[in-house]
Amino acid sequence: MKTSRKPVVLTDVKNRSEFVQLIKTANNYLEIRGYTEHGYRHVGYVSNTTSNILAKLQYDTRTVELGAIAGWIHDIGNSINRFNHGISGANLAFPILLKMGMPPSEIGTILTAIGNHEAETGIPANPVGAALILADKSDAHRTRVHKNRYDPDDIHDRVNYSIKKNYLLVDNEKKVVRLVIFMDRTSSTMEYFRIYLSRMLLSEKAAAFLGCKFELVINGAVINNHKAAPQKLLLSKTETNVSEDDDIINFC
Numbered sequence: 001m002k003t004s005r006k007p008v009v010l011t012d013v014k015n016r017s018e019f020v021q022l023i024k025t026a027n028n029y030l031e032i033r034g035y036t037e038h039g040y041r042h043v044g045y046v047s048n049t050t051s052n053i054l055a056k057l058q059y060d061t062r063t064v065e066l067g068a069i070a071g072w073i074h075d076i077g078n079s080i081n082r083f084n085h086g087i088s089g090a091n092l093a094f095p096i097l098l099k100m101g102m103p104p105s106e107i108g109t110i111l112t113a114i115g116n117h118e119a120e121t122g123i124p125a126n127p128v129g130a131a132l133i134l135a136d137k138s139d140a141h142r143t144r145v146h147k148n149r150y151d152p153d154d155i156h157d158r159v160n161y162s163i164k165k166n167y168l169l170v171d172n173e174k175k176v177v178r179l180v181i182f183m184d185r186t187s188s189t190m191e192y193f194r195i196y197l198s199r200m201l202l203s204e205k206a207a208a209f210l211g212c213k214f215e216l217v218i219n220g221a222v223i224n225n226h227k228a229a230p231q232k233l234l235l236s237k238t239e240t241n242v243s244e245d246d247d248i249i250n251f252c
Contacts, residue, residue, distance in 0.1 A: 005101045007062070007065075007102075008069070008097065008100050008101060008102040008106075009065055009069075010047065010065065010068040010069055010072060012100060013069050013072055013073060013100075014072060016096065016100065018096045019072070019073055019076065019096065022073075022076040022079045022092060023039065023040065023043060023073075023075070023076060024039070025079040026038055026075055026076055026077070026078035026079040026085075027039035027040075027078075029078060029079060029082075030078055030082065031146060031149075033082065034151075034154065034156075035082070035156070036144040036145060036146070036156055036157070036160055037143070037144045037145070037146060038075050038078060041143065041144075042075070042139060042144065043071065043072050043073070043074070043075060044072075045135070045139050046071040046072075046074060046075075046132065046135045046136050046139060047067075047068045047069075047070075047071030047072040047135075048068070048071070049071070049131075049134075049135035049138065049139075049168060050067040050068060050070060050071035050128070050131045050132045050134075050135040051064045051065070051067045051068035051071065051131075052170070053067070053131040053134055053135060053168070053170055053177070053210075054067045054127060054128070054131050056170035056172055057127075057131075057170065057172050057210055057211075057212075058172060059127055062106075063127060063128060066106060066109055066110060066128050067113075067127075067128045067131050067132065069110060070109075070110045070113040070114055070128050070129075070132050071132055071135055071136075073089065073093055073110075073114065074086075074089060074113070074114050074117055074132055074136060075089065076089045076092050076093065077089030077090070077091075077092060077114075079092070080092075084118070084121070085118065086114055086115050086116060086117050086118040086121070086122060087115050087121075089114045089115070090110075090111040090112075090114045090115035093107075093110065093111065093114060094107060094111060097110065109126055109128050110128065112125050112126055112128075112129055113125075113126060113128040113129035113132045114132075116129050116133075117129065117132050117133055117136055119137070119198040119199045119201075119202045120198070122202065123202075123205065124202075124205055124206040124208075124209035124210075127209075127210060129206075130206040130207070130209040130210050131206070131210065133202055133203060133205075133206035134168065134177060134203055134206050134207060134214075135168070137196070137199040137200065137202065137203045138166065138168045138179050138203070140159065140160055140163050140166065140181070140192075140196065141160060141163050141165075141166055142160060142161045142162070142163055142164065144160045145157050145160050145161045155187075155191055155194060155195065156195060158186055158187040158191060159187045159191050159192050159195055159196075161186050161187070162183045162184050162185070162186035162187035162188075163181055163182065163183050164182050164183070164184055165181075165182045166179065166180060166181040166182065167179075167180055168180075170212075175211055175212045175213060176212055176213050176214075176215060177203075177207045177210070177212045177213070177214050177215070178214075178215040178216075178217060179203070179214070179215070179216050179217065180217045181216075181217065181218045181219070182218075182219060183218060183219055189218050189219075189223070192218065200214075200216055200224070203216075204224070
């Protein structure tokens with residue numbers, strides 16, 4: 001009699017030697033190229049936030065787990081090259097997940113998510129992928145600047161270092177995904193959009209795929225509000241009372 005194979009979970013993926021090395025290699029390569037941190041801090045944030053988004057929107061537990069897995073390995077393609085790293089990452093992940101015993105249907109969900117998380121070529125094509133886009137594109141924060149490597153002439157360093165606090169809120173009742181950012185004067189909203197405009201536009205599409213509206217709030221102002229609304233409806237008391245000195249990183 002055949003016995004059913006135990007489902008692959010995030011812990012299995014975290015402990016898989018191939019993924020461990022690919023994440024390290026990708027982060028080292030991007031550091032050499034001058035990019036912000038893409039190691040365990042980033043993939044941990046994206047993994048946790050992807051699964052939290054799906055949980056908040058009441059997806060089933062297996063979809064939530066697949067979101068956590070996709071978030072953990074979404075950037076392994078950077079071990080090859082930054083260009084088309086989503087597609088490279090999906091190709092790298094396939095044989096490893098197959099060898100681990102993950103069903104082809106679940107592998108397909110993860111591959112589509114990983115292969116479509118880049119702003120240049122990606123689209124939200126399934127719930128895991130849409131949540132992954134929102135999680136990945138929301139991760140801008142001063143902790144992404146490499147220690148002792150801050151370059152004031154680098155716009156990526158300036159923008160990330162200026163963000164003292166940000167967090168992602170998911171309101172399933174109102175169907176709103178809201179990214180809240182607090183920036184200091186190290187950089188500016190204009191510089192933020194020089195880097196993140198295409199990513200925020202993709203985030204709007206991702207939220208819409210999940211049946212939600214995406215709102216971007218920077219220093220208390222709703223940047224992409226399409227219709228005028230009373231100020232009291234835009235930010236909750238909790239959001240307006242958050243201290244900018246509190247260095248908590250994003251949460252759902």
